[in-house]
Amino acid sequence: MSCTDHLTEALRIRGYRMTSQRLVILQVLHDAAGHLSPLEVRDRAAASLPGLTEPTIYRTLEFLTKHGLALAAHVGSGKLVYEIARHHHHHVICRACGREVEIDHAVLKTLYAEIETFTGFHLNTSHLTFFGLCPDCV
Amino acid sequence: MSCTDHLTEALRIRGYRMTSQRLVILQVLHDAAGHLSPLEVRDRAAASLPGLTEPTIYRTLEFLTKHGLALAAHVGSGKLVYEIARHHHHHVICRACGREVEIDHAVLKTLYAEIETFTGFHLNTSHLTFFGLCPDCV
DNA sequence: CTTGTTATTGCAATTACTTGCAATAAGGAT
DNA sequence: ATCCTTATTGCAAGTAATTGCAATAACAAG
Numbered sequence: 422m423s424c425t426d427h428l429t430e431a432l433r434i435r436g437y438r439m440t441s442q443r444l445v446i447l448q449v450l451h452d453a454a455g456h457l458s459p460l461e462v463r464d465r466a467a468a469s470l471p472g473l474t475e476p477t478i479y480r481t482l483e484f485l486t487k488h489g490l491a492l493a494a495h496v497g498s499g500k501l502v503y504e505i506a507r508h509h510h511h512h513v514i515c516r517a518c519g520r521e522v523e524i525d526h527a528v529l530k531t532l533y534a535e536i537e538t539f540t541g542f543h544l545n546t547s548h549l550t551f552f553g554l555c556p557d558c559v
Numbered sequence: 560m561s562c563t564d565h566l567t568e569a570l571r572i573r574g575y576r577m578t579s580q581r582l583v584i585l586q587v588l589h590d591a592a593g594h595l596s597p598l599e600v601r602d603r604a605a606a607s608l609p610g611l612t613e614p615t616i617y618r619t620l621e622f623l624t625k626h627g628l629a630l631a632a633h634v635g636s637g638k639l640v641y642e643i644a645r646h647h648h649h650h651v652i653c654r655a656c657g658r659e660v661e662i663d664h665a666v667l668k669t670l671y672a673e674i675e676t677f678t679g680f681h682l683n684t685s686h687l688t689f690f691g692l693c694p695d696c697v
Numbered sequence: 698c699t700t701g702t703t704a705t706t707g708c709a710a711t712t713a714c715t716t717g718c719a720a721t722a723a724g725g726a727t
Numbered sequence: 728a729t730c731c732t733t734a735t736t737g738c739a740a741g742t743a744a745t746t747g748c749a750a751t752a753a754c755a756a757g
Contacts, residue, residue, distance in 0.1 A: 542651050547690045553682035598713075
């Protein structure tokens with residue numbers, strides 16, 4: 422059973438459908454080195470599926486994020502970028518040079534526990550971005 | 560010396576100017592209970608300053624945020640909302656009912672120190688949003 | 698394989714946000 | 728008080744993101 426079949430099955434069980442659009446977008450995210458903006462996804466996906474439209478790009482990225490197949494991150498000024506969902510992590514970004522470092526979620530475990538105790542909320546882990554200056558830019 | 564004069568002075572020292580547009584937008588943020596989207600700011604500011612345009616709203620909010628007079632937060636799906644800058648805090652938001660709780664930054668001090676040690680970055684504190692389910696929605 | 702149901706897409710129109718540039722006005726200097 | 732410099736705004740046009748709805752196509756069932 423291929424990777425694609427697994428994904429298809431996972432969606433179907435929940436009452437959703439696998440489509441060529443979703444597959445292409447997943448493939449684009451999978452092949453990407455880091456984050457992609459929705460329009461970057463559109464441009465890269467256009468090669469495999471020329472008819473793909475913008476509303477579908479946005480809706481699909483939101484769909485994939487909602488169902489745990491993609492991660493959305495707030496990088497810089499208010500726009501969302503996406504990446505394929507792998508291990509759970511966060512980002513530290515340098516405001517000066519844009520350099521990015523990943524922080525494993527394990528580092529935030531304690532904090533999450535504290536916040537849960539303090540607020541009574543049950544946190545479902547977000548994808549956080551911390552900003553600062555990297556060693557080279559200080 | 561009024562509060563307004565202080566703000567004016569603070570900007571002037573850095574080579575910027577106080578304008579009626581900036582004052583009105585600051586006033587709107589100050590009077591607001593919580594977060595406001597750029598368009599909510601526009602609507603509320605329109606009463607005091609009818610000529611105010613959208614580009615100015617967006618540019619001013621960005622300007623105020625950059626200079627520490629306003630805070631931008633990512634609430635929900637990728638759109639920025641703003642609030643007047645007061646004490647340094649973060650938010651926990653319930654995905655189900657939208658309820659918000661503030662977390663003082665003091666709670667994150669340890670984590671920030673850990674991340675700084677781990678990455679070598681010097682973090683300038685961001686305005687973070689954690690998502691989860693509140694006690695009523697679990 | 699064919700059919701039926703309905704999740705998903707594309708289209709068209711709308712709203713949200715951004716950008717370049719000329720006109721305006723804040724605030725320092727005379 | 729008037730002038731000068733230039734930060735800031737408004738305008739107009741452009742790009743990005745969203746929405747409603749009819750057409751399409753997954754996929755379950757016969």
